[in-house]
Amino acid sequence: MNGHDFPDALKQLLDEFSRSGIRELHIRKPDFELYLSTEASAARPQAATPVAAPVSAPPAQSAPAAKPASAPLTPASSLPADAVIIKAPNLGTFYRAPKPGAANYVEVGSQVQVGDELCLIEVMKLFTAVRASASGTVHAVLVEDGAMVEGGQPLFALVRD
Amino acid sequence: MPIKRLFVANRGEIALRIVRAAQALNIETVVAVSDADRDSAAARLADRSIVLGPAAAAKSYLDPRLIVHAAKESGCDGLHPGYGFLSERAILPRLCAQHGIAFVGPEPDVIDALGDKLRARAMAGAAGVPLVPGSECVASSADARREGDRIGYPVLLKASAGGGGRGMVIANNGDEAEAGFHKASAEAVAAFGDGTLFMERFVPEARHVEVQLMGDGNGQVLHFGERDCSVQRRYQKLIEEAPCAAMPDHLRRQLHESAVALAASVKYRNAGTAEFLFDVQRQEFYFIEVNARIQVEHPVSEAITGFDLVQEQIRIAGGAGLSVSQQDVEINGHAIECRINAEDAARDFMPSPGRITRWEPPQGPGIRLDSHMSAGAMIPPFYDSMVGKLIVHGSDRADAIARLADAIDNFVVEGVPTTLPLHRAIIAHPDFVENRIHTRWLEQVLLPDYGKKAA
Amino acid sequence: MTENNAAIAAIDDARALLDTLLTSGWQQLHVASGDTEIFLARKDGGINPMRVVAQRPAPAIAAPAAQVGPETAVPAPHVATLEHALAVGTHVTAGQTVATVRVLDEREDVAAPVSGMIVRVDAEPGALLEYGVTLLSIAVAA
Known part of the structure; x- marks a missing residue:
């Protein structure tokens, strides 16, 4: 692996997203979807809305057994x-x-x-x-x-x- | 009645070890898991797994009611607690007894008695086991000074309810004894809810030796030799060996006799370990405590005796009694185990949960690996950091060290840092090779240099 | 890992677009190319069109029974034996006891997380429930 496998790519994107301060980032392909948002309301499950579900991707490399970090109590x-x-x-x-x-x-x-x-x-x-x-x-x-x-x-x- | 279906109330490598031992005895297994361990190696190998609760141990592995309920409702007639978690909490065997489940361990009253250090010490004294010069309960800082003066410094202040080094303070003189009393008592209250302390002589360069015991519950107790576990960091063992090569035979015999006498005096049932401090200068050993369970380091005793201690404890819990007698237990060669922790020794042993991406253990004669890991396995952040134990068996200590060096060199682990490189450095150190170590050697001698090299 | 290549490419695209957004004065960015769709927004940017579309019921699908909203599963709080559950069709309010479970000799009530109607009891009384399995399902009142 030359440093650009899926977990690496995802981690880079997540790092850059956190640093950027932007509100929202959403990617959708037929078999892959990624939704990032800094807003607490966006993290709530919404009926029939696929949210942040990388379908065929392996889990991100940093401790996926952990529950996703809970939504901030204060936006x-x-x-x-x-x-x-x-x-x-x-x-x-x-x-x-x-x-x-x-x-x-x-x-x-x-x-x-x-x-x-x-x-x-x-x-x-x-x-x-x-x-x-x-x-x-x-x-x-x-x-x-x-x-x-x-x-x-x-x-x-x-x-x- | 022999156990037909065994409930495994633990996780990690010991859960897998227990499942394998039960399978060898044709016993069905049900493994308890937390939400984080649904896909563990033990859960996959067992006949059934039951998810107790969420990942947090307090809501899964540490809840005796959930464990006994799951055991009962899944039709288990035996329960193995492993080590750690609830293994030495009398509530677990009490609940098991109420619900008709055989507990693979001692009677609850024996667990209670041995778990209280002051009571255990009194029992050891009554059985003629040498005790480190020390005190009864100390109730005040003035008491601490008086007792310290009598025992002779340095002294150790210890929590009566303690373990694992918490609530322990060293004092080199009367003033330190007074100050240490306040600190140790506060720590003991915080950690155990009980500030009761006692004091004993502190041996600065002691070895930790312990005797592997197995009792049938009717007063018959065997020993399976002793272990030397002197490579420690913060009272946690890193490397364990059997036998203790630094101990002369006449002392070794006394050590075994003392341990057996103590266990026999309480009609001890199950595998257990009597721990001792070995003062090499004075050529004396003193009782520390009894661990009323199978221990992490039991494989080195299995290696030098050829017996399966986990199978033996399951048979005993099923009422079969001991399958061997003392003269069947012969010591052969030398074994060393290193605990592989997912920790970065170069970064102050920072725990490193995460995913193992490569896991290629060494193979060969005299090499045993007890581990629940594999490539792709996840090390969750909720539990302890041990990912496996590498055990080697050689004709003597030098041979075992050489095999262990080879085994570590051929062990490929990627994905998370482990303590394997540290183990390699320890066993290459002249003090270890020449067996000049003591319980504070790692922290005083090797680690300061190790840190520098890594930086 | 060929199935990941498309995902990696999409992530790389998103990283490039993020860079573009940050160096521009724009509040939001929405790109659809081939089968890839990407949306980015700053704090004051507009709503995400990709989420709006997903939330609108597809017109081709027949509308479900009007009074039945989305279902909420009520999970077992820990390993336990199911003693009793309210029947299908029962209307419940959030916080109301909908089931009783047992651990050894101790009974524990399980409360409805939402108001609505019980549309399914997923476990049999007497069954050993593992942590997290669905006890029953409540259709949220529309």
């Missing part, structure tokens, strides 16, 4: 322009509390300082604390507790004070 478009986005350092399960039953590290509206713990990402029993890279207020929590997230996926939006 990216509603975030303030100067929001600081805290991203997942690696693929894993997103935990908002240090252990089951404990209080969440932060809630929307919490004041945080640089270095404060915001959540845990667990992969294969390795827990990594994700810390605030800026001081400010938690404006939005972008992922549901317990969801599988991809490396680089936005988790929190902070607004600097």
